[in-house]
Amino acid sequence: MDEIDELLSIRAAELYYEENKTQDEIGQALRLTRWKVGRLLAQAKQRGFIRIEILHPRARRLPIERRLREERGLTDAIVVSTAGVHTPEELQERTAQAAADYLTALRPVPRTLGVSWGRTLFEISQHLRSGWATGVNVVQINGGVSLNRRPGTAAATAVGIAQKGGGSATLLPSPAILERLATKEAIESDRVVAGVIELARSADAYLFSAGAADHNSVHVESGYLSVSDVDVLVQKGAVGDVVGRYIDSDGNIVDPALDARTVGLTLDELRASPLAIAVVAGQAKHAVADAVVRSGLCSVLVTDEATALHLLDG
Amino acid sequence: MDEIDELLSIRAAELYYEENKTQDEIGQALRLTRWKVGRLLAQAKQRGFIRIEILHPRARRLPIERRLREERGLTDAIVVSTAGVHTPEELQERTAQAAADYLTALRPVPRTLGVSWGRTLFEISQHLRSGWATGVNVVQINGGVSLNRRPGTAAATAVGIAQKGGGSATLLPSPAILERLATKEAIESDRVVAGVIELARSADAYLFSAGAADHNSVHVESGYLSVSDVDVLVQKGAVGDVVGRYIDSDGNIVDPALDARTVGLTLDELRASPLAIAVVAGQAKHAVADAVVRSGLCSVLVTDEATALHLLDG
DNA sequence: CGCCGTCGTGCTCATATGAGCAGGATCACC
DNA sequence: GGTGATCCTGCTCATATGAGCACGACGGCG
Numbered sequence: 001m002d003e004i005d006e007l008l009s010i011r012a013a014e015l016y017y018e019e020n021k022t023q024d025e026i027g028q029a030l031r032l033t034r035w036k037v038g039r040l041l042a043q044a045k046q047r048g049f050i051r052i053e054i055l056h057p058r059a060r061r062l063p064i065e066r067r068l069r070e071e072r073g074l075t076d077a078i079v080v081s082t083a084g085v086h087t088p089e090e091l092q093e094r095t096a097q098a099a100a101d102y103l104t105a106l107r108p109v110p111r112t113l114g115v116s117w118g119r120t121l122f123e124i125s126q127h128l129r130s131g132w133a134t135g136v137n138v139v140q141i142n143g144g145v146s147l148n149r150r151p152g153t154a155a156a157t158a159v160g161i162a163q164k165g166g167g168s169a170t171l172l173p174s175p176a177i178l179e180r181l182a183t184k185e186a187i188e189s190d191r192v193v194a195g196v197i198e199l200a201r202s203a204d205a206y207l208f209s210a211g212a213a214d215h216n217s218v219h220v221e222s223g224y225l226s227v228s229d230v231d232v233l234v235q236k237g238a239v240g241d242v243v244g245r246y247i248d249s250d251g252n253i254v255d256p257a258l259d260a261r262t263v264g265l266t267l268d269e270l271r272a273s274p275l276a277i278a279v280v281a282g283q284a285k286h287a288v289a290d291a292v293v294r295s296g297l298c299s300v301l302v303t304d305e306a307t308a309l310h311l312l313d314g
Numbered sequence: 315m316d317e318i319d320e321l322l323s324i325r326a327a328e329l330y331y332e333e334n335k336t337q338d339e340i341g342q343a344l345r346l347t348r349w350k351v352g353r354l355l356a357q358a359k360q361r362g363f364i365r366i367e368i369l370h371p372r373a374r375r376l377p378i379e380r381r382l383r384e385e386r387g388l389t390d391a392i393v394v395s396t397a398g399v400h401t402p403e404e405l406q407e408r409t410a411q412a413a414a415d416y417l418t419a420l421r422p423v424p425r426t427l428g429v430s431w432g433r434t435l436f437e438i439s440q441h442l443r444s445g446w447a448t449g450v451n452v453v454q455i456n457g458g459v460s461l462n463r464r465p466g467t468a469a470a471t472a473v474g475i476a477q478k479g480g481g482s483a484t485l486l487p488s489p490a491i492l493e494r495l496a497t498k499e500a501i502e503s504d505r506v507v508a509g510v511i512e513l514a515r516s517a518d519a520y521l522f523s524a525g526a527a528d529h530n531s532v533h534v535e536s537g538y539l540s541v542s543d544v545d546v547l548v549q550k551g552a553v554g555d556v557v558g559r560y561i562d563s564d565g566n567i568v569d570p571a572l573d574a575r576t577v578g579l580t581l582d583e584l585r586a587s588p589l590a591i592a593v594v595a596g597q598a599k600h601a602v603a604d605a606v607v608r609s610g611l612c613s614v615l616v617t618d619e620a621t622a623l624h625l626l627d628g
Numbered sequence: 629c630g631c632c633g634t635c636g637t638g639c640t641c642a643t644a645t646g647a648g649c650a651g652g653a654t655c656a657c658c
Numbered sequence: 659g660g661t662g663a664t665c666c667t668g669c670t671c672a673t674a675t676g677a678g679c680a681c682g683a684c685g686g687c688g
Contacts, residue, residue, distance in 0.1 A: 010370045017366045018376045022674060035638060038675070044368075051367045051397075052331045056324045059363075062332045083365075336644060349668060352645070631688080637681085644675070653666080658659100 006047075008032070009040040013050060016041055053083045057094050058101075064308045068293075068301065071312060075275075075299040078102050082305040088282055091304050095281035096123035099302040102277070103207065104132040110275070114141040114203035114265070115161060116243045117154035118218050120279050121209055125160035136165035141200045141208065142243040142264030143176040172196045174263045176244045177224040184261045193263075200265055205275040210292050212284040213238040213246060233258075240288025242267060242278075242297055249287065251295020271296050278302070286310045320361075322346070323354035327364060330355055367397045371408050372415075378622045382607075382615065385626060389589075389613040392416050396619040402596055405618050409595035410437035413616040416591070417521065418446040424589070428455040428517035428579065429475060430557045431468035432532050434593050435523055439474035450479035455514045455522065456557040456578030457490035486510045488577045490558045491538045498575045507577075514579055519589040524606050526598040527552040527560060547572075554602025556581060556592075556611055563601065565609020585610050592616070600624045 011030060015021045016037075023041070027034040044050050059081040068077035078101075080094040103124075113136050115121060138161050144154030155171055162169035174193055178184035187193055211217050213234050219225040219241065230238075236255060237248035244262045246254045253259045253267070270276050278298035280289040289307050292298055303311075325344060329335045330351075337355065341348040358364050373395040382391035392415075394408040417438075427450050429435060452475050458468035469485055476483035488507055492498040501507055525531050527548050533539040533555065544552075550569060551562035558576045560568045567573045567581070584590050592612035594603040603621050606612055617625075 006370075007372060010368060010372050013368050014374055014376050017368065024674075033638060034675090036636095039636095042676090049368055049370045049373075051369050053365045053367070054324060054327050054331065054358075054363055055365050056320075056363045058321060058324050060328055062328050338644075347668060348645090350666095353666095356646090629688105631686105633684105633686090635682105635684080637683095639680080640678090642675105642677080644673100646673075647671090649669085649671105651667085651669095653664105655664085656662095658661080 009044040100127035110204035114206040116208035133165035136167040138162035140172040143174040323358040414441035424518035428520040430522035447479035452476035454486040457488040
């Protein structure tokens with residue numbers, strides 16, 4: 001009886017979803033009462049035979065968002081659908097767009113927004129629309145005077161977000177990582193730098209991404225770390241970095257000495273914030289994303305479906 | 315206005331399909347009237363943002379079946395869904411199952427059923443249930459005394475279909491292809507063979523598959539043709555074979571001399587039948603499937619979604 | 629053999645949804 | 659600036675669907 005009911009529910013589903021027949025019509029066709037048809041359809045859904053997908057770059061996965069909030073204790077979660085995505089770039093774009101949307105809809109509008117920099121942040125800045133806010137002051141939360149070929153990306157990110165939000169940007173004029181601890185301490189005690197960091201600490205909200213601990217890292221690209229530095233970090237358990245600080249899968253600093261030479265907000269300062277928005281997407285970042293969420297580095301997470309499911313698996 | 319409506323329709327779809335909210339509730343959430351929500355949802359569907367799939371081995375694609383009937387003039391078409399299929403074997407199995415289902419449901423039940431043989435037919439015979447019919451006589455319609463390692467597969471197919479249908483099988487005791495024309499003529503004039511072919515001509519319905527013209531062909535495997543024979547046929551335009559007869563993309567015999575040495579029903583005899591059921595599935599058979607349907611070799615086609623779409627493309 | 633619990637069935641009634649229509653805003657064109 | 663066509667909106671009303679319930683069949687168990 002179960003076998004035949006299963007088949008009937010499939011036949012009914014075909015007529016209902018593909019042929020747009022009413023349950024009554026299906027009943028006539030299959031010689032069933034319309035109530036039976038309704039039950040078969042409910043069964044088909046419940047057993048997972050029916051899959052409904054929303055195919056759109058802006059589509060989100062609300063049930064997964066809910067699970068992230070409930071099971072991972074996030075204040076909010078934005079999960080973009082991966083349906084129909086073929087390239088990592090597309091995924092990245094969808095996520096950046098979603099982050100921009102989230103910022104735009106954010107109430108109350110933060111007066112001061114602390115931001116990190118990197119590929120993800122840059123893309124978010126590009127997806128924001130002019131007038132997304134009125135009068136947001138943007139402040140960099142980690143060092144970012146860029147050494148690489150595309151100088152000013154970090155600056156362009158912060159400035160872009162600020163301009164489109166009708167405010168101004170405060171840049172942190174410092175490298176991300178210094179070679180010597182003494183230099184780092186010296187630079188942090190510089191009046192301007194200290195002032196910027198102070199401002200960063202007072203931000204209403206933070207927006208940052210995370211990097212994977214691999215050779216494509218922005219730190220390698222920017223010249224702050226060498227390929228072998230990264231290898232060593234991985235050796236020590238690093239899964240990625242947040243605002244330039246490398247963490248292991250529990251969210252702990254992997255290399256305290258290195259960390260001491262890194263300029264910007266500390267991770268605990270980030271954790272203390274009531275509104276820390278992390279934007280992390282892509283296969284390569286599953287491990288960091290997990291560390292970020294587990295160790296409470298963010299209160300809001302913007303990510304993709306595959307990454308979200310990875311977080312919920314463990 | 316269109317941009318924003320599109321976004322709204324996606325938000326509405328998320329709430330409707332993923333969160334099971336009513337259109338009214340969605341209206342409250344998005345500050346819209348419920349009629350507007352209904353229209354947005356309709357729009358999302360109509361623009362193709364909503365994809366509903368039935369994930370089940372027995373699922374069929376009724377809209378595609380309809381198109382095949384209407385645009386390709388078939389009496390009937392059965393198209394199995396490819397959703398969730400990963401291997402060609404799985405596809406083959408689904409299609410065989412569907413063919414078995416079709417036979418089982420066929421009314422009026424044919425008294426005499428002509429069948430070919432091959433991997434597909436064998437699988438269909440395995441998927442049929444005992445008692446699928448009461449008293450069907452099965453007759454082979456093309457030569458099939460097997461030369462290969464698995465002798466009797468052809469016989470097992472016909473016998474299996476007959477036994478499960480409560481009838482008996484009549485085998486055609488002849489090779490598929492003879493080496494010399496004279497031998498073929500001699501064997502066809504044999505009283506028994508002639509009788510079987512006569513019976514085959516009188517069948518109420520035919521069930522057959524088609525083979526691709528490649529090195530995996532059953533004819534190569536059985537030793538009736540060599541690999542180079544097949545290459546030559548392909549050279550001459552062959553896309554595959556039906557009941558052992560190789561055809562080009564228009565359904566015409568590719569090599570009349572070879573055809574004359576092939577034992578069994580002719581293609582025109584098949585075309586004349588009011589109920590000729592072809593079962594053809596898989597990427598490799600797209601070209602033959604096309605030839606079969608275009609040249610009217612079958613009145614009923616059982617196939618998979620990808621093949622069906624290929625047929626409808628041209 | 630009879631009893632009771634369980635399950636599936638077909639109903640009533642409440643609710644959700646879709647079709648069709650009238651009024652009003654918008655826009656191009658005169 | 660007037661005027662008509664067009665589109666959009668929010669309605670009424672008909673229909674489709676889902677929730678809950680009472681009945682009867684079935685099967686296990688005393």
